[in-house]
Amino acid sequence: MPVHIYSRDSLRADYLRAAAGLLLTALPLILVRPHWIVGLLLGAMALLFLLFLLRTAQRQVTTMHVDDNGIRAEGPMGKAVAWADLSDLRLRYFSTRRDKQKGWMHLTLKGAGKTLKVESSIAGFEDIVDRAVDAAKAKGLRLEPTTLNNLAALGFDAPGDPVTGDPGAGG
Structure with a gap:
């Protein structure tokens, strides 16, 4: 794990x-x-x-544990979201410059009334995003255009909606 x-x-x-x-x-x-x-x-x-x-x-x-069942934050105010309960995935980019060349990403996962947030400064952030996107695909979640654009910026295949495969949904 x-x-x-x-x-x-x-x-x-x-x-x-x-x-x-x-x-x-x-x-x-x-x-x-x-x-x-x-x-x-x-x-x-x-x-x-x-x-x-x-x-x-x-x-x-805080340590983040990711496995086939979900993601768990252990530490003060720790939380867990099971992949089976995943109801929302959002990926935001916050720029520190006008040219948007510097900044950080913020992943928000929701499920079973819990919200878990992960910043891109964590080691293995892209692996966490990859597991979350796989879980969203398995659940058939629709992702917001902002999230789809940020996934594409990370190099994830998102020409349309990578979760549902709808080529017109990614806008």
Whole structure:
């Protein structure tokens, strides 16, 4: 059973962003007494950076297990989606530049009232997507045009709808 993890290298930039954000927002709150409106804004931003730090730590200690039965995230707030229960598959691309040359992908799988999300920085992301697409094909799920385009960008055969084989569905 393949096990996928978020490597320390892939999370390093997120840890640095969280630390820098906390320093820039929490440090002024600690060192000076800003006006209450400024303090409220800095406090809210510090809370967001703290949540981002915690989410990054959660990804570091979470392992994804993929097998013939489904996908399971083990760690804090772990979840599982059985392939037999798969009801939705979405693949989104988030660009960090206007030219869309840099960015990351985000896979969302839903089934049996559970939602499992996987970011492309995890080792073996394309293998996870491949297994999910196979499960979607087996279930006859219809995928959104955005998901079909992103699958094509990853090199998956998606001239039309790769799940149903409908050549006009992929738009």
